[in-house]
Amino acid sequence: MYLFTIKTKPDVCIEVDTLIPEKLEGLKEKEVKNLTIREGKKEVKVEELFEVEEIEGVLTFKGKWLDRVKxxxxxxxxxxxxxxxxxxxxxxxxxxxxxxxxxxxxxxxxxxxxxxxxxxxxxxxxxxxxxxxxxxxxxxxxxxxxxxxxxxxxxxxxxxxxxxxxxxxxxxxxxxxxxxxxxxxxxxxxxxxxxxxxxxxxxxxxxxxxxxxxxxxxxxxxxxxxxxxxxxxxxxxxxxxxxxxxxxx
Amino acid sequence: MKLVLKNGIVFDPVNGINGEKMDIFINNGRIVSKIRFGAKEIDLKGKIVMPGGFDIHTHIAGGKENVGRIMRPEDSLKNLVPKKGNLRSGSGKSVLSVHITGYEYARMGYTTALAPATPPLMARHTHHELNEIPILDKALFPLFDGNWFIMDKIVEKDYDAIKNYVAWLLHATKGYAVKVVNPGGTEAWGWRREIESLDDEVPEFGVTPREILKSIISAIEELSLPHSLHLHCNNLGEPGNFETTIETIKLTSKFERKDRPLLHLTHLQFHCYAGDSWKNFESGVEEVAKIVKKHDVTIDTGNLMFGDTTTMTADGPMEYHLQLLTGRKWANKDVELETAPGITPIFYSSKSPVNAIQWAIGLEIALLIPTEKVMLTTDHPNGAPFTKYPEIIALLMSKKFREEMLSKVNASATKRTMLGSIDREYTLYEIAMVTRANQAMTAGFKDKGHLGEGAIADVAVYDLPADVDTRNYEDIIKAFSRAYLTIKRGEIVVKEGEVIKPVSGITRYLELDYDKWIEKEVNTYFRDYYTVSMQNYIVDVNEMRMCESVAIKERRCKSVPIHN
Structure with a gap:
């Protein structure tokens, strides 16, 4: 699965309802990076806000500012x-x-x-x-x-x-x-x-x-x-x- | 903008065109007979062309929609539409927010929708709400059911005052037609009584629903309004109410026929129940259909489809009883002196015998009553949201789809209705009748609902072969849910199922003459009872963003047959 590490402190809250296991299953790293998530009212790509890394084990979120991720x-x-x-x-x-x-x-x-x-x-x-x-x-x-x-x-x-x-x-x-x-x-x-x-x-x-x-x-x-x-x-x-x-x- | 729609197969029931290949010419927002040059040509080979869809009864704006929206945040969550290009955002599955109401209708090829129940006091709010609905042409029908002024004047037998009051109220609310909901019932409920037949008296006033209906119908006929009385009968949703419905229809035999029918019965599905309790509840469509055939009335179906929806009617007592059955949340919005709409959510389950029978009754009505009297509605959002129209069209067109559904739903639908034994399948011509032509003609929109010369250029094009095999009902659903083209007053607003140009719609209202003395008399009601003054009550034309008026020359009838 993938590891998502949040890059910087976001100005507004981020909504990541697209990043769930059944949607990421079978996707390549590049495709995951291009998925859209919401930053406030804007739709942005995953790679703009998160560092994506393929890892062994379960889908993981990491980082200092996860309290702004909904x-x-x-x-x-x-x-x-x-x-x-x-x-x-x-x-x-x-x-x-x-x-x-x-x-x-x-x-x-x-x-x-x-x-x-x-x-x-x-x-x-x-x-x-x-x-x-x-x-x-x-x-x-x-x-x-x-x-x-x-x-x-x-x-x-x-x-x-x-x-x-x-x-x-x-x-x-x-x-x-x-x-x-x-x-x-x-x-x-x-x-x-x-x-x-x-x-x-x-x-x-x-x-x-x-x-x-x-x-x-x-x-x-x-x-x-x-x-x-x-x-x-x-x-x-x-x-x-x-x-x-x-x-x- | 000049447009030529080439090679489409045209269905235009008003002009008797049944599936002919012909070209449609559009110039300056109207249909014309020919354009010499400079027109944009669109090839519609293999597609069908119909007039723009018309919905005579849909609760898209009024006093109670906002209550429904506030009350059902969980409904909003089911359908969240983000902002996209020049389209606004919105939410809601059964009570849609204003902008996406317009978009969803346009996507199905509809261009006109009439808001059929506005408490007169809420008319200003309704007009502002209608202003915000894009694309659709609109009109609103003020409610006259529990009106104190009318009931007092019936007691005084002052029918001239009633006539002038109807005209004045239509002027004050910028309304288009007269809507009556459960005549007398809402007011009686305010006194903890129920109206169960046409001859029950409203407490404190002493008038009966029969008297209210007679006086309002005769006022409408004397005023020669373009649309007949738009009536929601008494006893909605009660087992055995078909007898009340038949009684109501028989009232019309006392009036003389003019150039249009005398009565429009709305959401008839909810008024065709036989049996005397929920246990032996069954269909009473056959009896009602016989009477409808004989009398000068039109009906709309009010089809019910399975799923979650919000019921909202100006029939307060009915919503209260429904809430006692379901045990879900409920709101009542009392409007002083006028009416009291109720709102409650409901889930229609295909496993429930009652809901399955209701579903079958809606289809029976459309299949058993002569097509020229039928209009297709879901009484949005009471029977189902209007987004279910394509499915209902497919059910009417395809016996196979009906059989498949019947095998899935509760067996009572087969046992206690005759839906399973009806072989009739609607043709595309008949679909054009029930979704467009009949509705526009009944509502008195003579320049809509057809593609003759001079008509407003509202056109819907569907990507469906004219000789569609009705066994492939999924194709029908797909084609009717996403119109290939929707043209609104000569402008292409929808292309291949996506809204490309959210133009503004136009609200139509009546311009009526009335005697000025009525204002003085009505003013006493404002002084004595209302919390607002008459000056603040009247809606100004400037409050409507885009509007057009229909002037009615008052024709006084010499003979008033019903009062003696």
């Missing part, structure tokens, strides 16, 4: 992408299959409307991780793992799949979900307006008033407090597992 792995269906560094918005959005590993942090909307595949983030994620595209139904399948923290509104309107955040998550974790599994160490206002699905938290300051306490139960061999809700929604049967409730000391 839409890595956008709409990707198969193959693997490795990103070394912090990246911009829409990583793996609308992803249908394959795998992305990010050695760094990701900006907002990572894994948006994803329906398959896997994303692993070594650092932290921004807001709207695995959320729905505005107006649309949300994530349908696939798996997102974050080693660090995540921002607000993780997994909004999710219908299936899995999001696991090792660290803390922000507000409205798993809001409006209708299926799927979300885990985090801590979150604020988790499960607001959820209809079904599962949220597992290690600790939380307070549970939203729409949830009913069901008692203690086991989730993956560990004992949690179990809540059902959010009863603000008709016919809701979502499960919220919490190990510890109370203010942070």
């Amino acid at each position: 839409k890595i792995g956008f709409n990707m269906k198969k193959g693997e992408i490795y990103v070394d560094g912090d990246v911009g918005m829409y990583l793996g959005a609308f992803m249908k299959g394959g795998k992305i590993i990010v050695n760094g942090n990701v900006d907002r909307f990572a894994g948006m409307n994803m329906s398959g595949g896997e994303i692993e983030i070594v650092g932290s994620a921004g807001d709207y991780l695995g959320s729905a595209y505005r107006g649309d139904y949300g994530m349908k399948g696939g798996k997102i793992k974050v080693n660090g923290d995540a921002g607000n509104e993780v997994g909004i309107k999710m219908r299936g799949g899995e999001i696991i955040v090792k660290g803390k998550a922000g507000m409205f974790f798993g809001g409006m979900i209708n299926g799927g599994l979300l885990r985090a160490y801590e979150a604020i206002r988790a499960g607001a307006n959820m209809k079904s699905g599962t949220i597992v938290l290690e600790r939380v300051e307070e549970v939203l008033p729409g949830f009913i306490y069901l008692g203690k139960d086991k989730f993956e061999n560990e004992v949690y407090h179990v809540f059902e809700g959010d009863k603000a929604v008709k016919k809701s049967n979502g499960r919220l597992y919490v190990r510890e409730i109370g203010e942070n000391k």
Whole structure:
């Protein structure tokens, strides 16, 4: 596959939704260099912004200014992408299959409307991780793992799949979900307006008033407090597992 | 610019030309009989020539389109069109943004599209939106359905005031024809009531849909408007509504025929449902077709095609009920004193029995009703986006395509409609009728929809042999989705399916006489109820970028047959 190294600091954000494994498969280095990507509203060739090199192993993005590169792995269906560094918005959005590993942090909307595949983030994620595209139904399948923290509104309107955040998550974790599994160490206002699905938290300051306490139960061999809700929604049967409730000391 | 289109096979139903090889001469934006010299010749051997396409009912501008655009960002994402040369960018698959609406229509060989539902208060906005749509010629139809003034005057039996009000409102909105949506229904819904038949009363006003229709039809006939009443009947989309439709059509027998039909029923597909619930829902086209044949009405089909789309009508209650069925997002845009359009997205699935039957009904209508009364529309974007026209044309032309589709969709389409037993296939001449000639003639655009001498030079050329084998329906779809040439008022705007010259379109409106005293009477409504003043309500001609007017000499009828 190919290694893309960003040359200089771009003035505006770059969109690289054409550089996904299934489109690069079988292309020669010269053809890859001539593919078009977007720099702001302009269409430019890949070689103007990236150094392209054929390497053994997976499709790789490298460089200091990757946080200005959007839409890595956008709409990707198969193959693997490795990103070394912090990246911009829409990583793996609308992803249908394959795998992305990010050695760094990701900006907002990572894994948006994803329906398959896997994303692993070594650092932290921004807001709207695995959320729905505005107006649309949300994530349908696939798996997102974050080693660090995540921002607000993780997994909004999710219908299936899995999001696991090792660290803390922000507000409205798993809001409006209708299926799927979300885990985090801590979150604020988790499960607001959820209809079904599962949220597992290690600790939380307070549970939203729409949830009913069901008692203690086991989730993956560990004992949690179990809540059902959010009863603000008709016919809701979502499960919220919490190990510890109370203010942070 | 002088042009000669040589050797094309011409289909021009208005002039009775059925597949003849002939030359078309264009000079100064009009069709002429001969050009001696200095004309640019284009050889169209093996291609078919038709008048420019005409769409009588398409929601391309109005009060609710922007609500749809705001509400459906995920729809915009499905079709992103970047800026290219002198063409503007745009987005949207079912609610397209203004510029690409014009481009997409022109690519299919269409040159005219009428926006059929504008709340009068939103007329200014609509005109500004229409200004921005390139290439197409346009007109707008203001809505009269839940109008307080008209309902009050019906109670007072002041029919002269209604007539003058119709003329005044067309003048104030720079409208072209009268549109009525679910007469009385929207206003009744505002009082938490439903109108289920023509004789249900609108609460607080005490008038019935029957009275509203009668008074508006007689006003239109007295004013001799070029287009008849453009009617969206009551009970849209309800199982068993074909009876209401038949009742409505029968109303016309009380009027005298003039030089054109008395009533245009729009998107008939949504009004031809039999059965009494969604479980035994079936087609009622046969009964409706019989009545349509007998009476002096025209119809457009409102075909439904499978896929994701946004429904938007001025029929607020219907959208509310639809939203309860689908559970998806919904918006209502109430316009004071006038109407209340609703918007909700919908996915028509070929696996759903109801949707499959609706799809079949749309085709049945086109195949069972005499062609001279039929017009092809999808009620864009309610049945499907207008970009699906080529597929519908292919379905009408090819029995093989229909059979293949029937085998794929839910079996109810075969069981509960008679689509499978219809052998009829449309000819190209008939396609030219339903997509052009009938539409222009019904709308009263006498200088459009044909290629006779003096007509506006709107021409569409398709790369399709005149004796096309209807089994190769993919060729038909391909040819009709990308016109070989589209000529708009004598200028080539589309070449081989790509827009090359985005010229501006012209909006047509009526110039009417009305008695001045009506302004004083209407003004009391502005003073008492409206949040705007009458001076700010009237749209000025200067607000239309390019416009042309049709002057109507008011002809007063002596006999008013319906009121006594």
